[in-house]
Amino acid sequence: MCFEGVPIQNQGMSDLTKPSSHNALIDPFGRTISYLRLSVTDRCDLRCAYCMPERMQFLPKRDVLSFEELERMVALFVRRGVKKLRLTGGEPLVRKDIGALIERLGAFVADRSLSELTLTTNGVRLADFAEALAAAGVKRVNVSLDSLDPATFHRITRREKIQSVIKGLDAAQAAGLRVKINTVALKHDNAEEIPSIIEWAHDRDMDVSLIEVMPMGDVDGDRIDQYLPLTFVRDALERQWTLERDDYRTGGPSRYYRVVQTGGRVGFISPLTNNFCDGCNRVRMTCTGKLYMCLGQNDQTDFRALLRAGASDADLDAALVEAITRKPYGHDFEIRRRNAAPAVDRAMSVTGG
Ligand code: SAM
Numbered sequence: 001m002c003f004e005g006v007p008i009q010n011q012g013m014s015d016l017t018k019p020s021s022h023n024a025l026i027d028p029f030g031r032t033i034s035y036l037r038l039s040v041t042d043r044c045d046l047r048c049a050y051c052m053p054e055r056m057q058f059l060p061k062r063d064v065l066s067f068e069e070l071e072r073m074v075a076l077f078v079r080r081g082v083k084k085l086r087l088t089g090g091e092p093l094v095r096k097d098i099g100a101l102i103e104r105l106g107a108f109v110a111d112r113s114l115s116e117l118t119l120t121t122n123g124v125r126l127a128d129f130a131e132a133l134a135a136a137g138v139k140r141v142n143v144s145l146d147s148l149d150p151a152t153f154h155r156i157t158r159r160e161k162i163q164s165v166i167k168g169l170d171a172a173q174a175a176g177l178r179v180k181i182n183t184v185a186l187k188h189d190n191a192e193e194i195p196s197i198i199e200w201a202h203d204r205d206m207d208v209s210l211i212e213v214m215p216m217g218d219v220d221g222d223r224i225d226q227y228l229p230l231t232f233v234r235d236a237l238e239r240q241w242t243l244e245r246d247d248y249r250t251g252g253p254s255r256y257y258r259v260v261q262t263g264g265r266v267g268f269i270s271p272l273t274n275n276f277c278d279g280c281n282r283v284r285m286t287c288t289g290k291l292y293m294c295l296g297q298n299d300q301t302d303f304r305a306l307l308r309a310g311a312s313d314a315d316l317d318a319a320l321v322e323a324i325t326r327k328p329y330g331h332d333f334e335i336r337r338r339n340a341a342p343a344v345d346r347a348m349s350v351t352g353g
């Protein structure tokens with residue numbers, strides 16, 4: 001199929017005071033961009049071995065967008081028809097005064113300019129924020145958890161925090177939030193444990209998404225040692241259970257199956273064995289204001305530079321429209337040779353997973 005020459009319907013300035021289909025951001029492949037993942041910090045209270053090195057160098061505070069800058073960016077995307085916003089990081093809940101930002105962003109949900117405000121978190125501080133998230137209109141959260149075994153959790157995350165995560169899950173569910181568990185499939189650390197994580201989650205009425213390790217950023221270890229293709233995991237699960245294709249979609253890249261024996265859903269996010277780019281409706285902004293049109297490519301637009309150079313709303317809008325014309329069809333991830341450079345040079349904690 002040829003995608004060249006598809007008209008860009010979002011060129012030029014229109015009435016930016018309200019979202020409408022004329023304002024929509026449509027990429028060169030006809031995909032409407034309706035989803036923004038916004039990283040609010042690069043910092044984290046864990047050090048997951050596949051995500052960052054133990055001695056991670058974090059950014060100076062001045063490099064990170066202020067709450068005012070973040071809010072201005074969200075308003076810009078909302079005016080262009082973005083309906084879903086996911087806060088991520090780093091760990092979003094370690095950002096100072098994050099409760100205040102979440103409350104302010106909740107106003108976009110209250111006036112229906114956003115249909116969904118969500119969060120991806122490691123869960124360590126979730127107990128402190130669950131009520132505030134629910135009050136701000138957050139309905140669902142994704143909590144990353146790669147092992148239920150305290151020793152394995154410690155080995156993967158390099159921190160002894162599993163009890164805090166479990167407390168966070170309890171608090172989130174008590175506050176009425178739907179919780180989905182994100183589990184990165186790791187050959188040596190949790191391959192054997194994945195079925196029991198799924199059983200445990202389904203027992204607590206939580207879906208699970210399994211994620212393949214993506215070659216992002218430098219880590220201390222070697223990714224070839226960590227990489228476990230999800231095709232292997234699915235084959236193993238199918239030997240144990242009946243998986244039925246489920247049409248449930250969250251707007252994300254997960255392909256879901258219903259596990260007949262447990263009644264719960266399991267999703268597979270497999271960028272390497274199964275390219276998920278076709279219906280990609282999302283873009284990602286780093287905590288430093290770089291807009292990446294694709295998780296797996298290095299092309300970006302630097303909105304912080306524009307914000308701090310005094311750009312008007314119209315200037316920012318023009319830059320956004322132009323950036324979307326550069327959204328590529330898809331990524332080219334592959335796990336390369338041992339010790340080869342990562343496919344993209346920034347860690348997931350920088351772009352926001
Ligand atoms: N700190 C939060 C958390 O862990 O949920 C949010 C940010 S984290 C970067 C978002 C998701 O990306 C997590 O589910 C994490 O497991 C996943 N992740 C991080 N690095 C990854 C990598 N190299 N490959 C695949 N998934 C990764």
Ligand code: SF4
Pocket residue numbers: 044045046047048051052089090091122144349
């Ligand atoms: Fe922190 Fe999330 Fe990266 Fe783990 S995956 S180190 S919790 S940012």
